[in-house]
Amino acid sequence: MVSKQLLSRRRAEPLSRERVVETAIDILDAGGNAALTLRALADRLSTGPGAIYHHLANKRAVARAATASVIDAALSDGPLPADAAESVRELALRVFDAIDAHPWVGAQLALEPWQPAVVRLFEAIGTRLPDLGVPENEHFDSASALVNYVLGLAGQYAAGARLGRDESDRALVLRDIAEEWAHLDEAAFPFMRRMALHLSQHDDRAQFGAGIDLILDGIRARHPIERHRAAPDEP
Amino acid sequence: MVSKQLLSRRRAEPLSRERVVETAIDILDAGGNAALTLRALADRLSTGPGAIYHHLANKRAVARAATASVIDAALSDGPLPADAAESVRELALRVFDAIDAHPWVGAQLALEPWQPAVVRLFEAIGTRLPDLGVPENEHFDSASALVNYVLGLAGQYAAGARLGRDESDRALVLRDIAEEWAHLDEAAFPFMRRMALHLSQHDDRAQFGAGIDLILDGIRARHPIERHRAAPDEP
DNA sequence: ACCTGAACACCGTTCAAGT
DNA sequence: ACCTGAACACCGTTCAAGT
Numbered sequence A, B: 001m002v003s004k005q006l007l008s009r010r011r012a013e014p015l016s017r018e019r020v021v022e023t024a025i026d027i028l029d030a031g032g033n034a035a036l037t038l039r040a041l042a043d044r045l046s047t048g049p050g051a052i053y054h055h056l057a058n059k060r061a062v063a064r065a066a067t068a069s070v071i072d073a074a075l076s077d078g079p080l081p082a083d084a085a086e087s088v089r090e091l092a093l094r095v096f097d098a099i100d101a102h103p104w105v106g107a108q109l110a111l112e113p114w115q116p117a118v119v120r121l122f123e124a125i126g127t128r129l130p131d132l133g134v135p136e137n138e139h140f141d142s143a144s145a146l147v148n149y150v151l152g153l154a155g156q157y158a159a160g161a162r163l164g165r166d167e168s169d170r171a172l173v174l175r176d177i178a179e180e181w182a183h184l185d186e187a188a189f190p191f192m193r194r195m196a197l198h199l200s201q202h203d204d205r206a207q208f209g210a211g212i213d214l215i216l217d218g219i220r221a222r223h224p225i226e227r228h229r230a231a232p233d234e235p
Numbered sequence C, D: 001a002c003c004t005g006a007a008c009a010c011c012g013t014t015c016a017a018g019t
Helices: A006-013 A017-031 A038-044 A051-052 A059-075 A083-102 A104-111 A116-126 A138-164 A167-181 A190-201 A204-222 B002-014 B017-031 B038-044 B051-054 B059-075 B084-101 B104-111 B114-125 B137-163 B167-181 B190-201 B204-223
Strands: none
Touching: A017 A038, A017 A059, A017 A083, A038 A051, A038 B137, A059 A083, A059 A104, A083 A104, A083 A116, A083 A204, A104 A116, A104 A138, A104 B104, A104 B137, A116 A138, A116 B051, A116 B190, A138 A190, A138 B104, A138 B137, A138 B204, A190 B114, A190 B137, A190 B190, A204 B059, A204 B137, A204 B204, B017 B038, B017 B059, B017 B190, B038 B051, B038 B059, B059 B084, B059 B104, B059 B204, B084 B104, B084 B114, B084 B204, B104 B114, B104 B137, B137 B204
16 A cells, blocks of 8 residues: 555656656556556556656566566676686576466566567677687577577466466466367377376576576586686686 | 459358368468468358357457467478487477468467367477486476477567568557667677677578487487487387 | 647457357 | 347447647
């Protein structure tokens, strides 16, 4: 609940890009992607939906800015380890935790290429590659592999987390998915059936980290000699 | 253009799940995700929007089934190489090519976990892991890494391809993205600026393959000894 | 310049009425 | 059982009118 005092203070402030984005994040956190409508946003800002267009181009721009804000905060959440591989792992896990806390971010990230949040992630990971011994002509491919893995799991995990929160939505989508499954020949999916047995002791975050480690192992295997050291002071 | 004869033949057939899904794919291929509305679908099927609900649960189910249909066709498009690593690479590239041909598939894949298309991809990749020397307790993590990488790039590439097709959409979104970029401090993105120089000689498909190879290298590095041979007949 | 909110042109979904 | 299409309850976006 927001106090009347806060409401009136807020109302006294002029509308701004920052206030629109902040409020959008509040709405998205509370109700997920479906809850973000320009009408809901305008109501919370005590104005009409048209007012928002004076500060952001359209609804997509609002969602993009909200996503960038969350990812930016996550990526710059404190100092990183000195070791480059551990830094990359830490950055990826910060994104994972941000999506865990704000599931709507996963869907936003997966949907639009080169949006600011993706660019920031690319930059944060890319700058650590020289210290992993990756030659410059492979920087783009290596960064792309890491970033796209993060975004892929982001989308899938976010969708799963979304299902976990909103009970009514969960029931609906699970029923739909179950209906689709009925069209599959179950005998044709021996691997999935084996995996289903492991699902109870399954930890999404650990699995996410394992995937990052796999890609880092691939990078290490390809550049075994010329790895740079990030150790602070060797003579 | 569809001939009147074809139209009347189609109209004569009863509505069915298959016809709805086929028609949805046609609409999606022609106009992308934005073009798929239940009204457009009903028009093409010469019926009302309500009729569709007799064959699929809702619009999401239509999109899910269309996605599964495209991915299923791609994954089963001819025999696979005997070598497990080459099979995994080939499967991933088939998905990439399917998304290249049907950009809307990328967005659909990235959005919903455990939908039939994702399950099929999981199954196709997972069954090749034993021949890569991956022990069973690592199957889930390894398959997850490969699948999520594919889905991540799928989403980003599909969005880019979508921009490349629909000219009006392209101009609009690029303007929006450019506006967001204006809020970034360009000096803070040295890595992205270096990557931009390589962008002209950039090949999305090759980069996608490079990422798969990186993950496969990671798997190989972790299981160097006990790799199984897929060679057909050794004594 | 910024805000307001009615109006416009759509959506997905439901459901009474038909066959 | 299947289909029809009007009706319902919404959307994002625009824009004349206000301050």
